[in-house]
Amino acid sequence: MSDLLLIFTDYTLRNVALGSAMLGVVGGVLGTFAVLRRQSLLGDVLAHAALPGICLAFILTGAKAPLILLVGGGLAGWLAAWLVLAVLRHSRLPEDSALGVMLSSFFGFGVALLTFIQHSNNASQAGLDQYIFGQAATILASDVLNFMVLGSIALLVVGLFYKEFKLLSFDPGYAHSLGLPVRGLNTLLTSLTVLAVMVGLQTVGVVLMAAMLIAPAAAARQWTDRLSHMIGLSALFGAMAGASGALISATRENLPTGPLVVLSMSAILLVSLFFAPLRGLVWDWARTRQNRRRVHLERLLLDAHVLHAHGTLTPQALAERRREPVTVALRNLEALRSLGWVQEHPQGFILTPTGEQKAHELEQAMRVLLHRVEGSS
Amino acid sequence: MIAQPKTVQNPGSGVSSPLSVRDLTVVYREKPALWDVDLEVPAGQLCAIVGPNGAGKSTLIKAVLGLVPVASGQVRFFGQSLEQARKRIGYVPQRGSVDWDFPTSVLDVVMMGLYGRLGWFRRPGRLEREAALRCLEQVSMSEFAERQISQLSGGQQQRVFLARALAQNADLYFMDEPFAGVDAVTEEAILHVLHQLKGQGKTVVVVHHDLQTVRDYFDHLTLLNVQVIASGPMDETFTPENLKQTYGERMRWQV
Numbered sequence: 001m002s003d004l005l006l007i008f009t010d011y012t013l014r015n016v017a018l019g020s021a022m023l024g025v026v027g028g029v030l031g032t033f034a035v036l037r038r039q040s041l042l043g044d045v046l047a048h049a050a051l052p053g054i055c056l057a058f059i060l061t062g063a064k065a066p067l068i069l070l071v072g073g074g075l076a077g078w079l080a081a082w083l084v085l086a087v088l089r090h091s092r093l094p095e096d097s098a099l100g101v102m103l104s105s106f107f108g109f110g111v112a113l114l115t116f117i118q119h120s121n122n123a124s125q126a127g128l129d130q131y132i133f134g135q136a137a138t139i140l141a142s143d144v145l146n147f148m149v150l151g152s153i154a155l156l157v158v159g160l161f162y163k164e165f166k167l168l169s170f171d172p173g174y175a176h177s178l179g180l181p182v183r184g185l186n187t188l189l190t191s192l193t194v195l196a197v198m199v200g201l202q203t204v205g206v207v208l209m210a211a212m213l214i215a216p217a218a219a220a221r222q223w224t225d226r227l228s229h230m231i232g233l234s235a236l237f238g239a240m241a242g243a244s245g246a247l248i249s250a251t252r253e254n255l256p257t258g259p260l261v262v263l264s265m266s267a268i269l270l271v272s273l274f275f276a277p278l279r280g281l282v283w284d285w286a287r288t289r290q291n292r293r294r295v296h297l298e299r300l301l302l303d304a305h306v307l308h309a310h311g312t313l314t315p316q317a318l319a320e321r322r323r324e325p326v327t328v329a330l331r332n333l334e335a336l337r338s339l340g341w342v343q344e345h346p347q348g349f350i351l352t353p354t355g356e357q358k359a360h361e362l363e364q365a366m367r368v369l370l371h372r373v374e375g376s377s
Numbered sequence: 378m379i380a381q382p383k384t385v386q387n388p389g390s391g392v393s394s395p396l397s398v399r400d401l402t403v404v405y406r407e408k409p410a411l412w413d414v415d416l417e418v419p420a421g422q423l424c425a426i427v428g429p430n431g432a433g434k435s436t437l438i439k440a441v442l443g444l445v446p447v448a449s450g451q452v453r454f455f456g457q458s459l460e461q462a463r464k465r466i467g468y469v470p471q472r473g474s475v476d477w478d479f480p481t482s483v484l485d486v487v488m489m490g491l492y493g494r495l496g497w498f499r500r501p502g503r504l505e506r507e508a509a510l511r512c513l514e515q516v517s518m519s520e521f522a523e524r525q526i527s528q529l530s531g532g533q534q535q536r537v538f539l540a541r542a543l544a545q546n547a548d549l550y551f552m553d554e555p556f557a558g559v560d561a562v563t564e565e566a567i568l569h570v571l572h573q574l575k576g577q578g579k580t581v582v583v584v585h586h587d588l589q590t591v592r593d594y595f596d597h598l599t600l601l602n603v604q605v606i607a608s609g610p611m612d613e614t615f616t617p618e619n620l621k622q623t624y625g626e627r628m629r630w631q632v
Contacts, residue, residue, distance in 0.1 A: 036479060160498055167489050171475045174541075177442050177468040178493035179460070225525040227480050 010250070012137065016203075017246035019139045019147050020261050023200045023212055024238025026151040029158055030196040031213035032220065032227075032234045033189055036169045040214045041096065042081060042190070045103045046197045047209035049080030051110025054131050054201070055117060064127070067146050070198045073131070073206075077194045080106050107206070134205030134258030136246065147199045154195040157188070158231075165189060166227055203242075204258035211262045212238060219269040222276035237272075241265035298362055300332050301341055305351060305359035314348035393456030395420050395549040395580040396441065401450030403433070403440045410436045412604050414450070418549075419597055421578045423571055425585040428601035429624050434584040435471065437601065438551045442468060454549060464493060467547030471554050472534045477526050483537050484509050484522040490544030512540040515573070516566050532563030539570060550574065550581045557586060568594065591615070 034043050053076025054069045061068055080102050087098045114129055130138065158165065167175045168185050176182045193213070200209045220233035245261030274282050303321055307313040319329035333349055336342045341355030351359065396418040403411040411433045418424050426434050439445045441452045443459050454462035467490075487509040488501045495501060501509075513519050516536040521529065529537065535555055542550060555567050571594070574581055585591050591598065591611075598614040600606040600623040607619040 036476075163492060163495070163500060164497075166481070167492055170479045170481065170486070171470065171489070173439075173444055173470050173474060174468060174489070175492075176444050177466070177470075178545075179463040180492070221480065225480050225527075226482070227485075230480050 011141075013246065013250050015139045015141055015144050016136045016250075016257055017243045018144050020136060020203050020242030020246045020257065021239040022144070022147045022151050022242070023196075023203050024216065024240070024242035024261075024265075025235040026147075026154050026196045026199050026238075027209075027212035028216035028220070028234035028236070028238030029155060029231055030189075030193045031215075031217040031238075032231045033165055033169055034193060034213050035217040035221070036227075040210065041099045041103075042084070043193055043197070043213035044210035045080050045084060045099050045106075046077035046190075046194055047200070047206045047213075048103045048110075049077045049106035050074065050197060050201055051131060051206050052076050052106055052113055053079075053110075055110055055113035055128065058117060058128060059113070066143055066202060069131070070146065070150075070201055073201050074194045074198045076106065076110075077197055078191060081190050081194070110206075130205070131201055132205050132207055133256065134201070134203050134208065136203045136249070136257030136261070139202055143202060150195050150199050154192045154199075157192055161185065161188065204261055208258055208262045211265060212241075215262075215265040215269045216241070219265075219272035222272040222279045237268050238265070241268055297335065297339065300336060301355060301359050302362055304333075304336060304342060304349070305356070305363075308342075308349075308351045308356075312348070313342070313345075313350060317348075393453065394418055395455055396582065397453045397456075398437075398441060399451045401437075401440060401452065402448045403436055403445060404448045409448075409603060411440060414601075414605050416599060416605060416608060418580060418582055420580055421575065422580060422596040423575055423594065424580070424582045424597040424599065425591050425595040426582065426599045426601055427585050427588065427591055427623070428606075432602040432623075434601055435553050438468075438553055438582070438584060442466070442551065462549075464545075465548040467542040467545040467550040469538050469542045469550065469552040469555055471557070472531065472538055477529070477534060479526065481526060482522070483513065483518065483524050483526055483529070486526060486537055487512055487540045487544055490541040493545065509540070509544055512543040513537075515543055515570060516540045517562075530560065532559040535559050535563055536566055539567060543570065548579055550579065552581065552583045554584050554586060556583075556590070588620070 031040075031043065034040055050073030053072040053074065055072075056076070057069050057072025058064065060072075084098050084102050087093055087102070088095060091098075093101070114132075117128060127135070127138070164175070164180060164185055167178075167180065168182065168189070172182055175185075196213065197209055200212055204212055216234040216238040217230070219237050220230045223233055224230050241264040242261050245264040246257055248264070249255040249257040249260045272280075274280055277283065300322075303318065304313055307317050307321060315326050315329045315333060318333065319326040322329065322332075324332075333342060336355070337344070337349075339355075340352055341358060342349045343352050394417050396416065398414055398416040401411055401414040401416075402409060414437065416437075426437060428434050436445060440447050440450075441459075452459065454466060459466075484506065488505050490512070491501060491505050491508060495505070510519065510522060513522055516539050518533065518536050518540060521533065521537075526534070526537065539552075539555065542552070556564060559567070571581055571583075575596075583595065585595070592615055596611055597609070598611050599608040600614065600619055602623050606623045607614045607616075
């Protein structure tokens with residue numbers, strides 16, 4: 001609890017938490033569109049491609065003003081995205097290959113530039129490598145202000161073009177047929193994603209940035225079937241991860257903020273994947289199990305019904321019919337009895353009236369089903 | 378029937394055909410998907426485009442709507458260019474072309490048909506909701522308005538797409554395989570809408586795959602196999618020779 005209060009009193013922690021939360025919000029909102037348009041990997045390319053831009057901005061200006069470096073990174077990311085599109089339009093390279101090649105080329109070039117700068121004996125170069133994994137601890141109030149401005153621009157534009165972006169994500173062909181400038185909107189949305197990446201470069205760095213685009217949106221999708229709610233939840237999850245990552249890293253020495261923000265986000269995603277109502281895996285498993293169990297019992301009852309009609313519903317007869325050991329047949333009969341479908345009888349077992357009625361209903365349903373299968377083929 | 382002289386280049390000269398295509402060629406990589414297609418669609422009729430797989434039926438629709446790049450050719454709508462006539466044209470894409478797990482409701486999808494009319498920065502409001510609901514009613518899908526679209530059957534998806542196009546309130550409709558893989562209820566609903574549209578004097582161009590039903594459903598037929606094999610009123614065009622020429626010798630259907 002005392003850590004939580006630090007957020008209001010500790011200058012560094014407040015900046016770090018605010019910066020990370022802002023990244024979470026912007027990444028969450030733009031990531032929603034990236035995920036829905038199946039362009040998650042493009043976010044990864046944008047982020048990795050920023051590294052050579054940062055290095056070039058430093059070489060050209062000799063300054064380490066964060067905003068200049070961020071703009072350099074953003075431009076490089078934007079160029080990479082444009083190159084991916086150009087490659088896709090003019091070559092037969094599949095999309096994932098184009099994305100992968102662009103990512104590694106730009107990142108490789110960035111690392112090469114970084115090494116070059118580090119050996120150039122430029123005293124002010126120290127710390128440039130923080131952009132690879134991020135170093136949130138160095139975030140200043142002026143950086144937070146930058147994030148706010150960049151993030152606000154991105155969010156404002158999303159607000160303005162919300163309905164167009166929605167249609168573009170759902171059905172670009174139809175959007176085109178309505179006369180919407182699909183290519184322009186594509187470029188705009190990609191550019192906004194570049195802004196989100198710029199917000200994240202100092203905090204989580206180029207390598208982990210993609211997580212802040214993909215994970216909040218993927219988690220949010222689990223909880224809702226409405227785009228507007230998904231965007232809101234995604235922003236909320238991103239902000240929660242950002243703030244809690246910052247807080248956790250403040251509790252001990254030598255805990256890096258960026259990776260902890262991403263880990264917090266992964267935790268939220270895991271919980272969402274497993275436990276979100278409707279789409280959660282746990283409920284899926286439970287429903288499947290329940291259905292299997294129900295079908296198993298119904299088939300059992302139908303077998304019992306046949307034997308009952310012959311007057312030989314005994315564990316031995318059931319075992320023979322179902323080709324299972326007598327012990328299993330006994331257990332199965334016990335299961336049917338606990339449902340009130342069979343009862344014991346001097347010659348073994350018989351169906352109860354409830355059991356008979358249920359069996360009749362099942363046979364009726366089977367007949368309808370079979371009829372439908374035949375009818376449709 | 379005497380071929381109409383092609384006066385389509387001068388807009389405003391008399392009554393222009395809803396769709397007039399001249400010398401349209403589309404090339405994917407090396408192989409032409411459409412070759413030198415000429416087509417005049419008569420106003421106020423239900424027109425089918427029929428041909429074998431890979432004949433370029435969908436490509437033709439997409440090309441006239443500017444959705445795929447065109448190598449050469451001219452397309453006029455009511456004597457106007459696509460840009461000028463945009464608001465008079467409605468489109469029903471193949472339902473398999475989108476992700477139906479997208480987080481949105483049936484009503485939201487239908488309202489998308491009004492986005493072109495709404496213009497920039499305006500959100501759909503009460504009027505748009507009511508208009509969309511009326512369109513859903515026309516395809517008997519009112520009770521599904523608030524449903525998430527992933528919960529729909531294939532036929533219901535098709536009707537949602539149809540309702541979205543109806544919301545556009547166009548004069549000329551393009552529908553890409555609306556009857557493909559739908560249930561009997563949906564087939565009835567689509568036919569009902571087609572006849573309604575015809576009754577309102579609108580023109581509908583439908584890519585169709587089923588030779589058994591094409592004669593009953595449509596007034597005008599275009600047989601396509603990369604080139605236009607034949608195009609005209611159903612009775613004159615739906616002939617064994619034309620079909621053989623379109624589908625090749627080994628045609629599976631008895632006519």
